[in-house]
Amino acid sequence: MENIFIILLGLSMIYIASTSRFLAHINMLIAQGWLLFFICMTGLPSENWFNIASFKLTTVNIEHIITLFVIIVETLFVKAILIPIFLKKVLNNTHAHRDSAANIPHFYALVISSTVLFAGFMIANIQFPAFELISPLYFGVSVSIIVISLWLITIKHTVLSNVISFITMENGIFLLSLAVAKEMPIIVNLGVLLDIFIAVFILGMLVKEINTEFKDLEVSHLSDLKDYE
Amino acid sequence: MISLILIFPIIACLILFLVKKRALQNSVIFLYSLIHLISTICLCANINPFDIEQNFFALDGLNKIFLLVLSIVFMAFSIYNIEYMKDDSSSIKKLKRYGYAVLLFVLSMTGAILSTNLGLTWVFIEATTLASAYLIYFHKTKHSIEAAWKYVFICSIGIALAFVGIILLTISTGNLNSLFYEDLYNNARFFNEFWLKLSFVFILFGIGTKMGLAPVHFWLPDAHAQSPSPVSAMLSATLLNSAFLMILNVYKIMIAANTDNYAKILLLAMGFLSLFIAAVFVYHINNYKRMLAYSSIENMGILVIGTALGPIGMFASIIHLIGHSLIKAAFFLTSGNILKIYGTKKINSISGILSTDKKTGWLWILSFIGITAFPPSILFISEFFIIKTMIKNGQYIMGIFFLLLLTIVLFGIGKAVISMSFGNKSEKIEQVKMSWLMYFPQIILLVIAFGIGIYFPFSETIEKAVIGF
Numbered sequence: 001m002e003n004i005f006i007i008l009l010g011l012s013m014i015y016i017a018s019t020s021r022f023l024a025h026i027n028m029l030i031a032q033g034w035l036l037f038f039i040c041m042t043g044l045p046s047e048n049w050f051n052i053a054s055f056k057l058t059t060v061n062i063e064h065i066i067t068l069f070v071i072i073v074e075t076l077f078v079k080a081i082l083i084p085i086f087l088k089k090v091l092n093n094t095h096a097h098r099d100s101a102a103n104i105p106h107f108y109a110l111v112i113s114s115t116v117l118f119a120g121f122m123i124a125n126i127q128f129p130a131f132e133l134i135s136p137l138y139f140g141v142s143v144s145i146i147v148i149s150l151w152l153i154t155i156k157h158t159v160l161s162n163v164i165s166f167i168t169m170e171n172g173i174f175l176l177s178l179a180v181a182k183e184m185p186i187i188v189n190l191g192v193l194l195d196i197f198i199a200v201f202i203l204g205m206l207v208k209e210i211n212t213e214f215k216d217l218e219v220s221h222l223s224d225l226k227d228y229e
Numbered sequence: 230m231i232s233l234i235l236i237f238p239i240i241a242c243l244i245l246f247l248v249k250k251r252a253l254q255n256s257v258i259f260l261y262s263l264i265h266l267i268s269t270i271c272l273c274a275n276i277n278p279f280d281i282e283q284n285f286f287a288l289d290g291l292n293k294i295f296l297l298v299l300s301i302v303f304m305a306f307s308i309y310n311i312e313y314m315k316d317d318s319s320s321i322k323k324l325k326r327y328g329y330a331v332l333l334f335v336l337s338m339t340g341a342i343l344s345t346n347l348g349l350t351w352v353f354i355e356a357t358t359l360a361s362a363y364l365i366y367f368h369k370t371k372h373s374i375e376a377a378w379k380y381v382f383i384c385s386i387g388i389a390l391a392f393v394g395i396i397l398l399t400i401s402t403g404n405l406n407s408l409f410y411e412d413l414y415n416n417a418r419f420f421n422e423f424w425l426k427l428s429f430v431f432i433l434f435g436i437g438t439k440m441g442l443a444p445v446h447f448w449l450p451d452a453h454a455q456s457p458s459p460v461s462a463m464l465s466a467t468l469l470n471s472a473f474l475m476i477l478n479v480y481k482i483m484i485a486a487n488t489d490n491y492a493k494i495l496l497l498a499m500g501f502l503s504l505f506i507a508a509v510f511v512y513h514i515n516n517y518k519r520m521l522a523y524s525s526i527e528n529m530g531i532l533v534i535g536t537a538l539g540p541i542g543m544f545a546s547i548i549h550l551i552g553h554s555l556i557k558a559a560f561f562l563t564s565g566n567i568l569k570i571y572g573t574k575k576i577n578s579i580s581g582i583l584s585t586d587k588k589t590g591w592l593w594i595l596s597f598i599g600i601t602a603f604p605p606s607i608l609f610i611s612e613f614f615i616i617k618t619m620i621k622n623g624q625y626i627m628g629i630f631f632l633l634l635l636t637i638v639l640f641g642i643g644k645a646v647i648s649m650s651f652g653n654k655s656e657k658i659e660q661v662k663m664s665w666l667m668y669f670p671q672i673i674l675l676v677i678a679f680g681i682g683i684y685f686p687f688s689e690t691i692e693k694a695v696i697g698f
Contacts, residue, residue, distance in 0.1 A: 130423040133400050146393070153386070162382065166389075173389060177396050206366075206378050213371055222375045225451045 002042040003137055009035045009175065010117050010141040013148045016168060017113035018106045020098040022091055025164045026084050032171050033080025039178060040071045074174070078196055083167060087160075090204055094211040096160055103155040113148045120144025138179035145172030157218060159207050170196060230268040230277050231286050234339055237264055238332035245328050251321055254328035255311045261332060262300075262307035265339070269300040284409070286343040290693040294547060295342045295474050298554045301677070302466045303335055305670035309562050310459050312666040326363060334360035334463070341471040347408040350475050351388070351395060354439060357468055358384045365456040365464075376448075376455035383448040387438025394431030398482075401425040410478055414697070417485035425483070426491055432479050433495055440472035441529050442499045443506040450510075453522035454574065458565025461518060465525045466558040470550060473532055480536065481697050496537035497627075503530025504634040511641035516574045518564055520645055521557065524600060527638050528553045531615065534631070536698070538618045543698040545614035547691045552607035555678040556599035559671040563592040566668075567649075570661045576645045580652035586663070590650050592671045597646040599675060601639045605682040 012028050012035070019025070091097075102109065124140030131139070149169035153162050214221040241257045271277065272288050273296075288296065310331075314324070337360055341353035358381060366377035399408070401424030405416050417425075434445060441449040453461045483492040507527035514520045528549070535546030566589040571579050583590030602608035612635070619628035681687070 130421055133403065133421060133424065150386075159378070166382070166385065169386070169389060173393055173396070176393060180396060180400050206362075206374070206381060209366075209369075209374055210378065213374055222378055225372055225375055225379075225454070 002039050005035045005038045005042065006137055006141050006175070009039070009171070010120065010144060013145050013168065014110060014113045014117060016164070017148060017152060018110040020100055020102065020106070022087075022096060022098060022160060022164070025161070026087050026091070029087070029164065029167060029171075030080050030084045032168065033075055033078075033083075036079060036171060036174060037071065037075035039175070040075060074193065078193065079171065079174075083196065086204055087164070090160065090207055093208060094160070096158065096211075099156050099158045099161040102157060102161075109155070112151070116147050116151070117141070117144045120147075134179045138175055142172045142176035142179060145169070145175065159210055159218075159222070163204070163207060167196075230272050231288070231343060232283075234265055234268050235286065235336060235343075237261055238336040241332050242329050245325050245332075249321060251324065254324050255307075255314060257328060258310060258331050259307045261335065262304045265335065266300040266304050269296050273297060285346055285349055286340070287345050288343065290690070290696065291477065292342050292474060294551065294690065294694055295470055296339070298470060298551055299335070299338060299342065299467045301674070302463065302554055302558045305558055305562065305674050306459050306463050308666055309462075309565070309670045312664045313457070313459055313565055323367075327367060330360050330363040334364065334468075336360075338467055338471045342474055345410055347395060347398070347410060347413065347475075347478070349408075350478070351391060354391075354436065354472060354475060355385075355388050357471065358388065358439075361460075361464065361468065364460040365452045367457055367460070368455070370455075373455045376451040380448040380452040383445070384439055387435045387445060389435070390438075391432050391435025394428045394433075394435055394479075397424050397428035397431060398479075401428060410481075413482050414485045417482050418487065420482075420486050422486070422488055425486055426488055429479060429483055429488075429492055430495065433476060433492075433499065436472050436475050436479075437499060440469050440476065441503075441526050442533065443503040443526060443530070444499075446503065446506065446526050449526060450519045450522040453525065453561075454516055454518040458518075458561055458568060461521070461564070462558040462561035465521070465561060466554040469525060469529055470554060473529070473550070476533070477536065477698075484698060493537040496533045500530040500532075500534035500537065501627075501630065501634075503527065503533075504631070504638070508634045508637040508641070511638050514641070514645070515576050517567070517576050517579075517645060517649065518561075518574050520576070520642060521560055521564060524560075524638065524642060525553075525557060527635075528557070528600075531612065535611070535615050535618075538615065538622070540695055540698055541621075542615055542618045543695045544691055545611040545618070547694055548614070548685075549608060549611035551681070552599070552611060552678055555674045556596055556606065556608065559592065559674040559678070560596035560600060562667075562671050562674075563589060563596055566663060567593065569663065569667075571655075571658060576649060579649045579655075581654035582650050584654040585658055586661070588668050589663075592668065592675070593646060594650055595675050595679075596671070597642060599678050601642060602635075605679050607678050607682040607685070609682060610685065 009032060012032055016025055016028050104112070120140040120143055121137075122140070123143060124136040126136075146169055149165045149172060152165040152168075156162060156165065210222070238261055241261055245254060245257055273293055314327075317324070319327075334357060337353045337356035341350050341357065344350040344353060362377050362381045365380055366373050395408070398413075401421040402413070402416065403419065403421065405412060405419075407413070438445040438448075453464055456464065480489070480492055480496070483489045503526050507523045507530065511520055511523040511527070514523065531549055532546050532553075535542040535549060538545075566586070567579065567582060568574065570582075570586055570589065573579065582593055599606040599608065602612045616628055616631065619625070619631065
């Protein structure tokens, strides 16, 4: 079941890579938040009591409830609600609609991101002894999401696109943490939340400042500092 | 005592929030630096009268040195800051934010140094970015926004990659469900080698970004050049060290797992690349704060090269770390004096510092002598040890290359410092009278750096610190 959600998460990256409208990007971030929630609900090896197929009310204890709460906060509340609302607010303040001047045309972006995702699926199917410690599909797709996001950061021209790509990279890393076939220490969850906090507040605030100071959000304005002045 | 260092800044932030007084921000920062220094000295001397039992923070042989360096540099910062911020016409709100940012910045660095858990160290390293972003952006000019943006964005990506490294390390640990260093060291020989090696690559590149190692150093020259001079001193002399300590702790896991040969190659590659980048860029540079930033990149390179050379190299690295932090902090603080006198950061617009302000001129020259490792600077001992280890190991080509790059950097910095210090005094420059507080911290830092270069009493402490490397 969770495989469908993982594949959809990978496909959402292709859509983000091949479109330039910020609103579409934000909608995809909401979709990714929900998909991550469903992946947690259906596929976590350490929390398989969530599984509808094996669900029994008698097995639910307080620890399960706490884990469920953490997952809901991380995926639904932060990734699907808080970040999109904040980004939409920034979008309204800056009157930015699209990143039309990417270095690569959309068609090529589509081809390249599809190839990276395909490579991710290939990684998931490699027979390698070390892969016994992880869930291969989680690993393959998360690696491709991280690679596509890093690549998007390099080709996009506005700071808002860079922030969105950074958040998709964080989603890829979140999926990678789910690839570990055991329970991750709670400190890791705290770290993920702090990371998102940085992405939203600091980057969001800086985007606002950049827009006020430079009148638009082009990254090219931010290349004035040079070694040989 | 550990609890005191970690709780006080939070209380201080609350006080700053509640009391609206312009001078309060400096007093609170100074008070924290004093508490920090006294607590650190007590902890180092094993005097720990009141502390709460907990597992997440502890002092060991290695982080003791890092904490002491942080305390001394922070004390110098807080003294200099009193006078530096005196003429600042910013609003109370802005000054308060500066105060919060400084307190939280030092708190997060202290947390990163004292943490006994890899995950927690990562959280604190991330928090340093959060706290220091405002400090870089303090002047609110176009250039400072650019520098802050690059800093936050590049470091966040680096730290996110380091997080990937931690996840991969967790995979390699198999059934062990702990990120405490002690557990990781004890069980390292059972870890899966493939995942462990992969995790080291990610952690080195990720945290290397924060440490300013090439090729992921791009934020460093911009951030150091645009932030207020005392903040640059803190960034260079303490923040980079905190990141280095995390790399050292992970490297120790690699040693315990017997995969250190692989790690050494990566460390040497990044170290020499950092030296090379510094040598190439420092030669033509026309901004003295950027020049000092490239010197930091060079010195971070030396630290990781020393680490990769084995126990003696590691011993030299720790000495180098102490020396670099003290001298670079003095250098950056003196650059604040120069900026105050001349109002420019351009090297070719400045000449005759010695005839304009003798004390600043001499501090500038002495900092240069210190940073380029002329005896009796403590850095002479560390670099001498590193070269000696290379020769002893039969790595002659590496040694020659190391010396050559150091000489180029020395020439680049020397050229700029000499042209700025000597020559005729510019008539347009008005005499600026500066308080003794703007000289005193640098004098103390340089006296310590040159003093321990003549008589070094901490050999035993450092020997204990490098056990396990």
